[in-house]
Amino acid sequence: NAGVTQTPKFQVLKTGQSMTLQCAQDMNHEYMSWYRQDPGMGLRLIHYSVGAGITDQGEVPNGYNVSRSTTEDFPLRLLSAAPSQTSVYFCASRRWGETQYFGPGTRLLVL
Amino acid sequence: DAKTTQPNSMESNEEEPVHLPCNHSTISGTDYIHWYRQLPSQGPEYVIHGLTSNVNNRMASLAIAEDRKSSTLILHRATLRDAAVYYCILRLQGGSEKLVFGKGTKLTVNP
Numbered sequence: 001n002a003g004v005t006q007t008p009k010f011q012v013l014k015t016g017q018s019m020t021l022q023c024a025q026d027m028n029h030e031y032m033s034w035y036r037q038d039p040g041m042g043l044r045l046i047h048y049s050v051g052a053g054i055t056d057q058g059e060v061p062n063g064y065n066v067s068r069s070t071t072e073d074f075p076l077r078l079l080s081a082a083p084s085q086t087s088v089y090f091c092a093s094r095r096w097g098e099t100q101y102f103g104p105g106t107r108l109l110v111l
Numbered sequence: 112d113a114k115t116t117q118p119n120s121m122e123s124n125e126e127e128p129v130h131l132p133c134n135h136s137t138i139s140g141t142d143y144i145h146w147y148r149q150l151p152s153q154g155p156e157y158v159i160h161g162l163t164s165n166v167n168n169r170m171a172s173l174a175i176a177e178d179r180k181s182s183t184l185i186l187h188r189a190t191l192r193d194a195a196v197y198y199c200i201l202r203l204q205g206g207s208e209k210l211v212f213g214k215g216t217k218l219t220v221n222p
Binding site for chain 1: 145152153154155156157160198210211212213214215
């Protein structure tokens with residue numbers, strides 16, 4: 001299994017640009033989540049999904065959209081990037097009742 | 112969500128045991144205690160979790176106080192590869208997707 005994969009590894013955007021961070025898992029996990037981590041801080045939950053077609057907001061959802069059309073994929077969309085969204089983004093997945101597996105992260109810089 | 116308190120940093124020498132403390136005085140009866148660690152430039156990885164009894168696995172041991180208001184992650188013989196930020200997190204088993212990460216404890220292992 002590849003586990004949780006994320007693309008791209010690093011991205012630079014200009015303020016106002018849009019982009020999609022990709023996340024995929026091959027473990028048939030029902031739950032998937034997106035977190036962001038700012039320098040020197042712990043992770044904060046952005047959005048999560050408990051299955052295909054079902055998503056919900058986390059702690060810091062503003063400025064981000066998600067959808068879950070398949071079990072494997074959970075993309076995170078930034079509609080109009082802002083410098084405050086400069087961060088490292090982690091995707092995670094898990095099976096009900098089990099612990100989470102995290103991806104390697106995407107480093108995003110918004111100028 | 113119940114919160115946890117951890118020291119900002121700790122140091123250890125290689126091949127010595129390390130005891131990482133965590134206080135969670137507002138823990139509820141259904142909260143599981145999870146530990147994750149994050150190596151430099153990587154996503155968090157699961158270490159161990161427990162509810163009431165002490166737990167052991169190949170990575171570490173978890174000692175939980177009788178009143179459950181505190182716990183200690185024990186690395187029996189620290190190696191240089193154990194240098195990471197360790198997060199103590201409370202979570203409903205199988206329930207809330209929201210892992211509330213604090214700042215964690217940065218563990219430095221000296222050769």
